[in-house]
Amino acid sequence: MTTPFRFALAQFDFPVGAVAANAARARELMAQASAGSAAFIAFPELALSGYPPEDLLLRPSFLAACASELAALATAAHGIVALIGHPHSEGEVYNGASVLRDGRVECTAHKQALPNYGVFDDKRYFRPGHETVTLLVDHVRIGLLICEDVWQPEPAAQAAAAGAELLLVINASPWDGAKQADREAVLVARALETGCAIAYVNMVGGQDEVVYDGASLLVNGNGSIAARAPAFVDALLWATFDPATRTLHADNWPLAADSSVEATLYAALVRGIRDYIDKNGFGGVLLGLSGGIDSALTLALAVDALGAQRVTAVMMPTRYTSQLSLDGARAQADMLGVDYHVISIQQTCESFLAALAPAFGGKAVDTTEENLQSRTRGVMLMALSNKHGRLLLATGNKSEMAVGYATLYGDMCGAYAPLKDVYKTVVYRLARWRNQAAGREEGTGNQDPDAHGAPVGFPIPMEVIDRPPSAELRDNQTDQDSLPPYDELDAILERFIEGEQSQADIVAAGHDAGTVQRVVRLVLLNEFKRRQAAPGPRATTRAFGRERRYPITSGWR
Numbered sequence: 001m002t003t004p005f006r007f008a009l010a011q012f013d014f015p016v017g018a019v020a021a022n023a024a025r026a027r028e029l030m031a032q033a034s035a036g037s038a039a040f041i042a043f044p045e046l047a048l049s050g051y052p053p054e055d056l057l058l059r060p061s062f063l064a065a066c067a068s069e070l071a072a073l074a075t076a077a078h079g080i081v082a083l084i085g086h087p088h089s090e091g092e093v094y095n096g097a098s099v100l101r102d103g104r105v106e107c108t109a110h111k112q113a114l115p116n117y118g119v120f121d122d123k124r125y126f127r128p129g130h131e132t133v134t135l136l137v138d139h140v141r142i143g144l145l146i147c148e149d150v151w152q153p154e155p156a157a158q159a160a161a162a163g164a165e166l167l168l169v170i171n172a173s174p175w176d177g178a179k180q181a182d183r184e185a186v187l188v189a190r191a192l193e194t195g196c197a198i199a200y201v202n203m204v205g206g207q208d209e210v211v212y213d214g215a216s217l218l219v220n221g222n223g224s225i226a227a228r229a230p231a232f233v234d235a236l237l238w239a240t241f242d243p244a245t246r247t248l249h250a251d252n253w254p255l256a257a258d259s260s261v262e263a264t265l266y267a268a269l270v271r272g273i274r275d276y277i278d279k280n281g282f283g284g285v286l287l288g289l290s291g292g293i294d295s296a297l298t299l300a301l302a303v304d305a306l307g308a309q310r311v312t313a314v315m316m317p318t319r320y321t322s323q324l325s326l327d328g329a330r331a332q333a334d335m336l337g338v339d340y341h342v343i344s345i346q347q348t349c350e351s352f353l354a355a356l357a358p359a360f361g362g363k364a365v366d367t368t369e370e371n372l373q374s375r376t377r378g379v380m381l382m383a384l385s386n387k388h389g390r391l392l393l394a395t396g397n398k399s400e401m402a403v404g405y406a407t408l409y410g411d412m413c414g415a416y417a418p419l420k421d422v423y424k425t426v427v428y429r430l431a432r433w434r435n436q437a438a439g440r441e442e443g444t445g446n447q448d449p450d451a452h453g454a455p456v457g458f459p460i461p462m463e464v465i466d467r468p469p470s471a472e473l474r475d476n477q478t479d480q481d482s483l484p485p486y487d488e489l490d491a492i493l494e495r496f497i498e499g500e501q502s503q504a505d506i507v508a509a510g511h512d513a514g515t516v517q518r519v520v521r522l523v524l525l526n527e528f529k530r531r532q533a534a535p536g537p538r539a540t541t542r543a544f545g546r547e548r549r550y551p552i553t554s555g556w557r
Helices: 019-035 054-058 060-074 147-151 153-161 179-194 261-279 293-306 323-336 346-360 367-388 398-403 424-442 462-466 486-498 503-508 513-525
Strands: 005-011 040-042 081-090 092-101 104-110 133-137 140-146 166-171 197-202 204-207 210-213 217-219 225-228 235-242 247-251 285-288 311-315 339-342
Touching: 005 019, 005 197, 019 040, 019 060, 019 081, 019 235, 054 060, 060 081, 060 092, 060 104, 081 166, 092 140, 104 133, 104 140, 140 147, 140 153, 147 153, 147 166, 147 179, 153 179, 166 179, 179 197, 179 217, 197 235, 197 247, 204 261, 210 261, 217 247, 225 247, 261 293, 261 424, 285 293, 285 367, 293 311, 293 323, 293 424, 293 462, 311 323, 311 367, 323 339, 323 462, 346 367, 398 424, 398 486, 398 513, 424 462, 424 486, 486 503, 486 513, 503 513
Parallel strands: 005 040, 040 081, 140 166, 166 197, 285 311, 311 339
Antiparallel strands: 005 235, 081 092, 092 104, 133 140, 197 217, 204 210, 217 225, 235 247
């Protein structure tokens, strides 16, 4: 009778560049795993350096620091075997994972499949490995794979041919809405091909424009899912493996309270904000609260990420600002308990217009005057950000950024844009989900609900959700004066951006040809704006920025 093999997976955040701190955390977790009778512990891909370290990998001092910390960490490997990811320099640089045992580095595996698509740029920095490493821990033969290796059949097949019973896959796999289903399909395929059980551990945390979700997995040798870890939760995950049946068992893994699409996306955005602010050393955030849905959702996200005491909201009305906007913004600020200011910009805008009047030469009023209001708000917000040391959040969404419905140096001002990769229709879904979640969390579901079923007095006022979206830069303005309805716009954008479909294909799917042509033209025309936009967390399979890179100057239409 075989003895079950007990091991631990370190689903934690290992920040980029924090080499000494990452090594210290790994040392603590090794001790914790050893005290819990684990024979083995696995850390995520490049846990020592953080992922992606980008051009830090071109600095010899950085590589030397990683090597030094690895050697020191190895001395703590007594009574437990550890696998930790790190950059491995041997004249050339590899994406490596070292086995630490008996106080030394026993061996190092090199990542074989180097991704160079989407957000990945591994071929810029690393050379590929050429073989799969296996090792024996107690009585179990383990095959070591690094992230992309498991997405190709050959590395797993090599491990199985060498006698592996369990595949251990360490990852720094960024989250998007489709990723978990894709991961599971790949892992099930590898298990069925090889007969090996698979333990998959993933990093957690926000890093600039990507967010790692964790969501680690255990897959049995027959391809069935043995366990799923929750997303965006730091946890030391305990597991046991039975070599006789090639099955895995999760020992008291935390459970997700809500695993819906909206809950997971909301958690991703919260984690992105929190880590961007905290890792960069900012005390808090500031944002313009307009009484509209985008800024309202951004405010709720910020408070959930940082706490009300670290969030400032500013309403900056003009004569075009409706009472509904003023009341909605005030109600939300009071409900969430944030620092709140109302600063009229009407007089400031009039001063700008008076100063510019001679140079405008009597030209007719147009969008120039509208943009001036937005830019006045940008100036005010940046001044407050400087004075109070709080990072300015931009509140624009992906639909607006796609078609350029945003003002450079105006509402685009900000150092981080939480909704940058969230379509407008999804903004509404998230807002409604957050109100419903508030009812569940606070036990207030017995309050008299409003017409939409949400209890009254929740994080995002229903009057803000229900109103027609408007920039309020002129009388009786709505977004649909300039754009197609958001349901239609987002459907076209998703086909063009995520789907990379042609205009003909989009029209064939049932969309008006003139509308499609207009939307596509706006997307291509406004690349110059997006190049100047703040970073924000990636939520889709084709985020603007490091993932979707189109030329600014191009004759292609």
